[in-house]
Amino acid sequence: MTDDATLDLSGYTLVVDEQFDGDDLADTRWFPYYTPHWSSRAATRARYEVSGGTLKLRIDADTEPWSPEFDGDVRVSHLQTGQFSGPVGSGIGQHRFRAGLVVREAQDEERLWLPHFGVIEARARGIRHPQAMVALWPIGFEDEPRDCGELCIFEIFGSEIGDESGLVGVGVKPQHDPRLAMDFEKVRVDGDLTEFHDYAVEWLPDRVRFFIDGRLAKTVDQAIAYPVQLMLDVYELPTDAPRDTSSHPLVFEVAHVREYVPRVR
Numbered sequence: 001m002t003d004d005a006t007l008d009l010s011g012y013t014l015v016v017d018e019q020f021d022g023d024d025l026a027d028t029r030w031f032p033y034y035t036p037h038w039s040s041r042a043a044t045r046a047r048y049e050v051s052g053g054t055l056k057l058r059i060d061a062d063t064e065p066w067s068p069e070f071d072g073d074v075r076v077s078h079l080q081t082g083q084f085s086g087p088v089g090s091g092i093g094q095h096r097f098r099a100g101l102v103v104r105e106a107q108d109e110e111r112l113w114l115p116h117f118g119v120i121e122a123r124a125r126g127i128r129h130p131q132a133m134v135a136l137w138p139i140g141f142e143d144e145p146r147d148c149g150e151l152c153i154f155e156i157f158g159s160e161i162g163d164e165s166g167l168v169g170v171g172v173k174p175q176h177d178p179r180l181a182m183d184f185e186k187v188r189v190d191g192d193l194t195e196f197h198d199y200a201v202e203w204l205p206d207r208v209r210f211f212i213d214g215r216l217a218k219t220v221d222q223a224i225a226y227p228v229q230l231m232l233d234v235y236e237l238p239t240d241a242p243r244d245t246s247s248h249p250l251v252f253e254v255a256h257v258r259e260y261v262p263r264v265r
Helices: none
Strands: 012-018 048-051 054-059 075-080 118-125 132-136 150-157 165-173 183-190 197-203 208-212 215-220 231-236 250-262
Touching (some): 012 118, 054 075, 054 231, 118 132, 150 208, 183 215, 231 250
Antiparallel strands (some): 048 054, 075 231, 132 231
16 A cells, blocks of 8 residues: 555456446356345345446335244345255254344355455445435355454445435454454544435455455454355345335445456566
8 A cells, every 4th residue: 555545456456347237237246145044045135226327226115024933023124145054954054143043944055255354345326215224245155164354345324424424334243253352433424315325345364454436444453264255235124113115215325346456466
């Protein structure tokens, strides 16, 4: 890095440049279900379109909760780049987000796109809606239970987007990895977060640095040592009030996702 406050890609090589310039997703890269082992593929399949050079993940008025058993009325449209889980009836599976989870549907293992060190970068826009949240949060593949930490590149709640600035969550979350400590915060970003912004993580063996629009937003002096899969999604989070679908569909638009690896010297 020539300037510690600026993302410098001169020491990296671009290896994946997902521009969403076709008419569908590459099934060699994207798995269009949200942790289906805790529910089913039918209940967790993403609603999306690829058009006009962007990915549009969508929650519609008729989108049902993905797992009423374990996650109540949460709705989600999600892509991931890997899949690992155990047999039906076990508690083995990626993203153990609460106690008492049980595998409800067996899934084949998928290792599609698993970055390991380098830079992961995306251009995306948030949704100004009080129940919406959009995020890019790579997690460990979790074939070893403790290899489950999270690199949160961005997490944006629609309720935290203002006209001239908004909050973006970035940092490391241990999930169930005892080698990691929680180091996550919400940083204020100038500008309208419903417009396109660039979000990136520079993932080094000894630290992780998060960038927004090319500028350093946060440094974490610890790092995940194992490969991760990408988790890209829009959520609709329930409230105590009746569900209001007058603003649906909720559309999360992503212009590109890229991976850079350190250049061999």
